[in-house]
Amino acid sequence: MQPIATIKRTKEIQDKYQIFTKKNYGQNFIIEPKIVEKIADYAIQDPDELVFEIGPGIGALTEFLCQKAKRVIALEIDSRLPSILQAEVKGDLTVLLQDVLETDIDQLIRSYRKPNQKVVFASNLPYYITTPILFRLFEAKEPIERITVMMQKEVGQRFLADSKDKEYNALSVITQYRCDIKKVMDVSRHVFWPKPNVDSMVLSFSFHHRYALEQEELFFEMVKACFQQRRKTIANNMGKWIKDKMQAEQILRAAGIDPETRAQQLGLEEFIKLFDEVKFYEGASTGKSESGIECHRETK
Numbered sequence: 001m002q003p004i005a006t007i008k009r010t011k012e013i014q015d016k017y018q019i020f021t022k023k024n025y026g027q028n029f030i031i032e033p034k035i036v037e038k039i040a041d042y043a044i045q046d047p048d049e050l051v052f053e054i055g056p057g058i059g060a061l062t063e064f065l066c067q068k069a070k071r072v073i074a075l076e077i078d079s080r081l082p083s084i085l086q087a088e089v090k091g092d093l094t095v096l097l098q099d100v101l102e103t104d105i106d107q108l109i110r111s112y113r114k115p116n117q118k119v120v121f122a123s124n125l126p127y128y129i130t131t132p133i134l135f136r137l138f139e140a141k142e143p144i145e146r147i148t149v150m151m152q153k154e155v156g157q158r159f160l161a162d163s164k165d166k167e168y169n170a171l172s173v174i175t176q177y178r179c180d181i182k183k184v185m186d187v188s189r190h191v192f193w194p195k196p197n198v199d200s201m202v203l204s205f206s207f208h209h210r211y212a213l214e215q216e217e218l219f220f221e222m223v224k225a226c227f228q229q230r231r232k233t234i235a236n237n238m239g240k241w242i243k244d245k246m247q248a249e250q251i252l253r254a255a256g257i258d259p260e261t262r263a264q265q266l267g268l269e270e271f272i273k274l275f276d277e278v279k280f281y282e283g284a285s286t287g288k289s290e291s292g293i294e295c296h297r298e299t300k
Contacts, residue, residue, distance in 0.1 A: 003033040004088065005060035010193055013058050017084050021194060027078075030060045030124060032191035035202075040064035042184050042204050043122035043148035050113050054100050054123035054133060057081065059089040061124055066091025073112055075100050100133055109142040118145040127152045127198070131171065134205075138178050147179075147205040150187060156201030163267050170227040174220050176268050179205040211272065219275045226263040226271070234266070235259035242281070251277045 002009045010029050014020055021027040030036055039061055044051060047070050056062040056074040062085060065072045071092045076082055082095040094112075109119055121144065125133055130151045137147055154167075159175050160183060161167040175181065187200035213219050225241035226234050235252055239245030249259040255277040257270060266274075 003036075003060070004058060004063050005030050005033040005036045007031045007193060010058065010060075013084065013088060017080075019058065019080055019084060022078065027057060027126070028192040028194060028196050029057055030191055031193045033060075033064075035185070035187055035191060036061040036124075037064045038185065039122060039124075039148055039150065039202055040068050042202070043120055043146070044068045045120075046118065049118045049120050049145065050109075052108070052119070052121045054121065055126060056085055056095070057124070059085050061122065062089050062093065065122060066093055071112075073108075075103065075108075101129065101136060103136075105136055105140040106142045109140070109144075113142075119143065120145050121147040122149065123147075124150040127155070127196070130155050134175075138175065144207055146207065148184065148202065149205075150200050150202045153186065153199045153201040156183070156203050159203055159205075163265055168264050169230075170224045170263075173223045173268055173271055175205070177211055177219075177272075178207060180208050181205055213272065213275065215279070219272075222275055222278060223263075223271055226266075230262065230264060232262070233260050234263050237263065247281070251281065254280075 004010065004013065010031055021029065044065065047068060049069060051065050051069040051072045053062055053065055053072060053074040056076055058081065062072065062074055066089055069091075072094070074085065074093060074095045075098055076085070076095055077097075077099045079097055082097050085093065085095050113119055119142070121137060123133075130149075134147070134149070137144060157165075157167045158169055158171050159181055161169070161172045182204045184202035184204050187202060189196050189199050222238075222241065226237050228237050228240065234257065235245060235249050238248035238252065242248055242251075252259045252261075252274065255270075255274045257266065257274060
């Protein structure tokens with residue numbers, strides 16, 4: 001039998017179950033088996049790893065994941081698909097009918113992981129919710145070994161970008177704080193059914209645990225604020241965040257950063273240094289800003 005990721009088998013499944021793509025779910029079925037096999041190869045390094053797939057569709061990638069791993073847990077939002085997946089994909093596959101954006105990722109992992117078992121995620125992500133889904137995974141407390149995903153090429157370039165690249169933004173900084181990122185391959189729009197309007201890219205995110213800042217959520221908030229208006233200086237953006245531009249300039253100078261710099265000129269290490277200075281602004285009589293940062297620096 002041909003793989004699901006072929007035009008022949010995809011059409012057979014569509015005809016058999018009268019199942020056709022839904023635009024509101026961002027569904028595009030991949031029809032090139034070598035691509036999904038390569039994604040599975042990168043996603044799974046040990047058959048004992050617990051594999052979660054997000055948005056399996058009719059099983060093009062799922063089929064290869066089940067060949068390489070002893071167990072796969074798939075999360076699918078489309079109520080038409082779980083029974084099809086169970087019928088068409090061989091292997092130890094559990095399909096959960098639920099929206100990953102409404103799923104407690106930590107509880108999900110705890111429910112299925114055995115002691116000391118490594119956890120990996122794999123997906124051909126719907127383009128319109130790529131970033132929210134990935135951030136749900138990045139913010140999980142339970143350890144995740146790696147995430148291997150296909151996404152819109154433009155979004156992938158932002159994840160890979162550094163401060164020398166025009167695509168560099170808050171997403172780049174926050175992701176690199178969490179992960180080492182590797183480009184697996186580019187994927188042409190012509191290997192999908194129906195064909196989307198953009199090309200894709202597969203990235204692998206491996207969690208490195210090099211940084212362990214206190215108040216990480218506040219650090220992420222600061223980074224996002226610094227990129228709020230890309231054409232503005234970092235002093236302008238920081239000033240809006242803490243509601244005091246002069247104080248923002250003081251913080252920046254204390255961190256060794258020219259207030260006239262723009263956020264896209266700073267690397268991850270510089271943002272961490274800036275956050276170290278931000279944390280000195282607390283416990284003062286002037287009161288807190290809406291961001292929760294004090295607009296007065298205590299004497300060190």
